[in-house]
Amino acid sequence: MEFKNQAIQEAYKQFETDSLKLSLEDLKHAYKKGSTFFKDIYAQIKNITGDQKKEYGYEANTLANYIEEKINQLQLLSEVSNKGKEYLDPTAPFDLNENSSARLVPTDLEGTKNPLTQEMEKVLSIFKRMGFDIIESRQLDDDYHMFETLNIPKGHPARDIWDTFWTQEGLIPPAHTSTMQNRAMRLKGKPPIRYVIPGRCYRNEATDASHEHTFYQIEGVYVDKNISLGDMLGTIKTYLEAFFEMDLDIKVQPAYFPFTEPDMEFMISCPFCRKTGCKVCKYSGWMEIMGCGVINPFVLQEAGIDPKEYSGFAWGFGLDRLVMIKNGVQDIRRFHSGDLNFLKQF
Numbered sequence: 001m002e003f004k005n006q007a008i009q010e011a012y013k014q015f016e017t018d019s020l021k022l023s024l025e026d027l028k029h030a031y032k033k034g035s036t037f038f039k040d041i042y043a044q045i046k047n048i049t050g051d052q053k054k055e056y057g058y059e060a061n062t063l064a065n066y067i068e069e070k071i072n073q074l075q076l077l078s079e080v081s082n083k084g085k086e087y088l089d090p091t092a093p094f095d096l097n098e099n100s101s102a103r104l105v106p107t108d109l110e111g112t113k114n115p116l117t118q119e120m121e122k123v124l125s126i127f128k129r130m131g132f133d134i135i136e137s138r139q140l141d142d143d144y145h146m147f148e149t150l151n152i153p154k155g156h157p158a159r160d161i162w163d164t165f166w167t168q169e170g171l172i173p174p175a176h177t178s179t180m181q182n183r184a185m186r187l188k189g190k191p192p193i194r195y196v197i198p199g200r201c202y203r204n205e206a207t208d209a210s211h212e213h214t215f216y217q218i219e220g221v222y223v224d225k226n227i228s229l230g231d232m233l234g235t236i237k238t239y240l241e242a243f244f245e246m247d248l249d250i251k252v253q254p255a256y257f258p259f260t261e262p263d264m265e266f267m268i269s270c271p272f273c274r275k276t277g278c279k280v281c282k283y284s285g286w287m288e289i290m291g292c293g294v295i296n297p298f299v300l301q302e303a304g305i306d307p308k309e310y311s312g313f314a315w316g317f318g319l320d321r322l323v324m325i326k327n328g329v330q331d332i333r334r335f336h337s338g339d340l341n342f343l344k345q346f
């Protein structure tokens, strides 16, 4: 603060110094209404003449208001910090300066991993034990990997579902982790190739309880000599039984993906009712878990692998959906909601 009148300016400085030096009680006493401090200030009015009198009066009142306000603030701070005997952090957000019992989050709560991260770690550890290597997908990719390498040329109708957001540079946030298939195969060069590829995927979705615009997918790629459909079904079944920690029945039904041939939808017996029918499986006894299929020869060729010599299979499943099924979560959007009451359950 700056005052034109020198006497007021000095009084102001004196208060500022005292407010740092004195205890709150002493400060309140020294600067209460009718104190020597204020008596001295107002006593000087009679020595001032003309226009300056008005200005002096105005500044004296401004200073008095300032002091009153400042003392009230100090009083408030002292009450808050006495309440919880805690250090007050004026820069802290939300309710952190409340005493601890009033806080939303108990201070002794240890941080936990998001359920998706927890389950992701379990999934990857199962696949590692099964002999798969792990590589991470990327959050931006190009048209070549996202479409061309997967047998989805320009103008292909499958682009409509996955052709979502584009950056100005012509990159796309992947709509599926299959965007990594070509890289995974080239990375190893020569079969046997066994990769599991977790990654974030993005869709242009109107979100609801079972659809989210951002979610995790886990891709699998397996290429070797004499690979059969039976190998694929056995591999996926083994993984899912380890994940749900129980025996499961499986079946497949036809589907369509441009990068596999034949393509199928992998289904498991409902882990909750064991095919007798319940709410979770919508009384069908079965659950659709993932898309999978034999890798299209074009996709192998595009990765420099001779389809006459080698064959392989691939799958992709949504981690979020699997975690929802396993834990009975009703709304996929809760994973990213930041709702502590939800997250603390895991």
Ligand SMILES: [Zn+2]
Pocket: 270, 271, 272, 273, 274, 275, 276, 277, 278, 279, 280, 281, 282, 283, 285, 286
């Ligand atoms: Zn069921």
